Amino acid sequence: MTDLLPPIQTTARDDAVLKALAGFVRQEALGPGEKLPTERILAERLKVSRNTVREALTRWEGLGLVERRQGSGTYLKAAVSPDMLHMPLTLAGGNDFAGLMATLEIRRALEAEAAALCAIRAGRAELAEIERKLDLMEEAFQTRAGMSSDEDWEFHQAVFRASGNPLFEQIIAAMYEMFHRFWEHPLGVRDFGHASFPYHRTIFERIAAHDPEGARAEALKLIATVEDDLKRGAANLKLSDRR
Amino acid sequence: MTDLLPPIQTTARDDAVLKALAGFVRQEALGPGEKLPTERILAERLKVSRNTVREALTRWEGLGLVERRQGSGTYLKAAVSPDMLHMPLTLAGGNDFAGLMATLEIRRALEAEAAALCAIRAGRAELAEIERKLDLMEEAFQTRAGMSSDEDWEFHQAVFRASGNPLFEQIIAAMYEMFHRFWEHPLGVRDFGHASFPYHRTIFERIAAHDPEGARAEALKLIATVEDDLKRGAANLKLSDRR
DNA sequence: AGTGGCTCAATGGTCCAACCAATTTCTGCA
DNA sequence: TGCAGAAATTGGTTGGACCATTGAGCCACT
Missing domain, CATH: 1.20.120.530 (GntR ligand-binding domain-like)
Incomplete structure (x- = not known):
């Protein structure tokens, strides 16, 4: 009957983290190559666990937006904006x-x-x-x-x-x-x-x-x-x- | 001189998890919609922490390969194979x-x-x-x-x-x-x-x-x-x- | 038979505290 | 001044705990 009842979103912690982080990047006008706050600082500031921060950053890393260097920090790899549209493309096979x-x-x-x-x-x-x-x-x-x-x-x-x-x-x-x-x-x-x-x-x-x-x-x-x-x-x- | 000496991989835990999981999916011939082992079981079988399993699955989720349903389980959303190539497309300001x-x-x-x-x-x-x-x-x-x-x-x-x-x-x-x-x-x-x-x-x-x-x-x-x-x-x- | 409510186990989501490993920075000696 | 080693920083991993949601089973009631 009505397909216009989408499931309500009760929680979306890591998405919220990414949204906040995207806003931060825009506000600070950070560009590719620049370093963003450490996981520990993000966790403290955003009042979430470091684990949650890590899951969020793992998402961005998978999208190629960010690069993590152990012992050094996490760096922007591409321009990010709050209204990006992501479309992961996975190509199968082709090894011949x-x-x-x-x-x-x-x-x-x-x-x-x-x-x-x-x-x-x-x-x-x-x-x-x-x-x-x-x-x-x-x-x-x-x-x-x-x-x-x-x-x-x-x-x-x-x-x-x-x-x-x-x-x-x-x-x-x-x-x-x-x-x-x-x-x-x-x-x-x-x-x-x-x-x-x-x-x-x-x-x-x-x-x-x-x-x-x-x-x-x-x-x-x-x-x-x-x-x-x-x-x-x-x-x-x-x-x-x-x- | 020789670029054919790639840095040895001392650590690549989550990638290793995904590789093993891809192999598992192939071996069990799992298709879209089917349920994969729970995070706790994967962690135990692969001898890694559950957090590591979660980071790996977060990657796949971000690529749209897998869907996680709290209280239910993790389900395949697309065909996965060990030799996939991932290419996340990002459209800055794609909402216009x-x-x-x-x-x-x-x-x-x-x-x-x-x-x-x-x-x-x-x-x-x-x-x-x-x-x-x-x-x-x-x-x-x-x-x-x-x-x-x-x-x-x-x-x-x-x-x-x-x-x-x-x-x-x-x-x-x-x-x-x-x-x-x-x-x-x-x-x-x-x-x-x-x-x-x-x-x-x-x-x-x-x-x-x-x-x-x-x-x-x-x-x-x-x-x-x-x-x-x-x-x-x-x-x-x-x-x-x-x- | 079926409906609704209840418990309870399973499962993903989050949190915490600690430690490991790579990197960077600082320090002090030559 | 230069450089080697110590110390701090930072991401990577671990183990354990608890929360929230789901789904199955059960049962009283209609």
Whole structure:
């Protein structure tokens, strides 16, 4: 009959702790890297047990908002605000070649869209930042004579950030982690990623020209080269000795 | 020099608990809804304190894997496996219009790609299943004279499943939940979703014809109607009284 | 048969006090 | 001044206790 009778909330201690803590962070204008009060102090101030404080902080730690260092303290890892919306995403499986290809398909969809949105929305500051990362990546490519995962990833991150939608970066970060968890070594393909190199600059050029469809097309080409590399690696691989 | 010397793990109690628990769940083939051992039993069996067990379970609860009911027990809420990857998504200030649009942008990218892949890969069985969901949705539309979220969602799920990539369903499910958590009422737009109705069948037709680009185009049209509805709703809305 | 109220055991939620382990800070000697 | 060792700080863990809620069993009463 009436689904509008939700169960009343009689207690919610740890949620209350987090709410209070979020308010504290906002009031003190704490940013990432800054240290928040010790568990003992929080427990005393909030009039709750240290255990309750710990459960609350464990929640935040699980959400990646906070980092605890034994003997040192608890530090903010990301910006927190009282009106955050959390959506834990747990991805199952993916520890095989099919899993790698699956992450690439997601990347293909998201990177293309992000590049297009970036071409629409990026302002001068964002463009400058992307170009800076691009230069760093190209420099690393020259000196080390090969693709560098770190600089490459930072370039893409800059693009995602400039897309104006934080979800792009977060989701693709998950894909990226999934990808690298399995692929410590490039499956025997020595020049893995080489083919993708030139497309970084072409992507940037299309973004800078505010050409969404052009940027999308270049991003698709980049992902295609990675997929090709991966297939070559799979061909080299006879049997998988993964756990 | 060598980054291949990871710091040895002297302590990782709660992670170890979760690992053991994941193994237990797999061994006992427990599925969603089933009850796991009580905290006291886990503490005794694993030779750790009950507090440690609680911190571990708090992690899983925060990830939405488990639900704790005081006086009753702890129950599985989702399938867990030892090789899961967790990626908590956080949308700062997600309780506003921009947050909704952010989830829609992800959906636009992923639904389009999934529809295209589905057009390539769906076999007879998958096509039949999608058409069945489509018929159910259209029937619900006729009888109830309006879009039904449930049947609509099941249709899309069938498409994602037929895409051959489980990540599509998992990620878009997260977007979907994020979307609906905020939007309990369609912002005053009475016929929300009406415009999207016809595109469900056109998407199916392009998939059945194994026309990837056609399917992608129709999926994009569908998302566009939802975005339009949302913008109309935002126009109706003067101030936000969300918490 | 069924309804309502009662007890009672089981279970998660909270609290406390102590100790362990890693880190940081202080101190005093060379 | 520099640095090694002591001391304080802080998160991690333990064990035990009690509270609050749930659910099952029981029973009187209708």
